[in-house]
Amino acid sequence: MDNLDGHATRECLNAWPAPPHSVIATDPLYRRFRSVQAAFRRRAQALMHDCDCPQLLHGSANVLLQLSEQDGLTLTELARRCEIENSSLTALVDDLERSGLAVRERSANDRRHIHMVLTQKGREVAPRIRHVWQQIQQIAFASISAQDIERMQSVMQTIESNLNGG
């Protein structure tokens, strides 16, 4: 076990070694993507709470905003616009129904289709949610130029495309 004590000693002598370049160049970047998203989500939840909005998943709020643009979309069309799978949408729509913001209405013409229709409450809440999202933008992008934000989005898109082999 002497070597283990040796390790412990090295730790003490050199507690903060510089990480190798390959590590600092990849892992923190990789992890930053998640932590930024988490920061967006946490701040949005705090703001929604402050604004007396129902506590929605970020995805549900997005569905709500889609519906406030065009009410009565079918689930499949909503999933397409939100760029998620049908099965992923189910929980978000459940969330909206549970919060009383929208209801499923089965189509009379083709009973396979379900239209999502905003309730009165949903129509009232949607602008507040939209406002919260706008606030988040203002907070998040404070002191960052529009050009830098666009550049970042474009770089991220290129990275994703590079990694997906395109």
Added chain:
Amino acid sequence: MDNLDGHATRECLNAWPAPPHSVIATDPLYRRFRSVQAAFRRRAQALMHDCDCPQLLHGSANVLLQLSEQDGLTLTELARRCEIENSSLTALVDDLERSGLAVRERSANDRRHIHMVLTQKGREVAPRIRHVWQQIQQIAFASISAQDIERMQSVMQTIESNLNGG
């Protein structure tokens, strides 16, 4: 149910409406953070497979690289360097042990400490993992200038700090 058919008709007449500015400005950006990270992970897994590396979680690979910089770190020190909680580290360390790349060794001096020690296999594999991560960088950042990458990282850091109220 006539209104539902009305919705269906509007869909047909105007199937691809432009989303409102507030939506395009936030949600796709929010979601991009996750999708880029997923792209990194998927590509890394594919490359690790091609290079005959053990299939490790990204986090486990990161722990392995930390150990290849300094062997025998305690779990708490490893968690600190990886910027995760102790409890989150457990699964990653289990992963490394399961793959035979490192072993837990309890310290004789202070039996509360556990040192992670690379095995022979771990020392052989670490450089290959590092190489894979370097390849990923090359793939991900192809045709993107170093300046743009640094700028993106810095912008992301600012966004996170803004959102966290700093």
Added chain:
DNA sequence: TATTGTTATACTCTATAACTATA
């Protein structure tokens, strides 16, 4: 009492596969 580490649990976001109901 304080520290190290583990376990149990939960949460967010997402996907795939198998299923039901309808056309």
Added chain:
DNA sequence: TATAGTTATAGAGTATAACAATA
């Protein structure tokens, strides 16, 4: 057979809280 939607399940990454062992 094809489409719309649901359910069941998984997986990645993370956290909190309660716990055991040790100091």
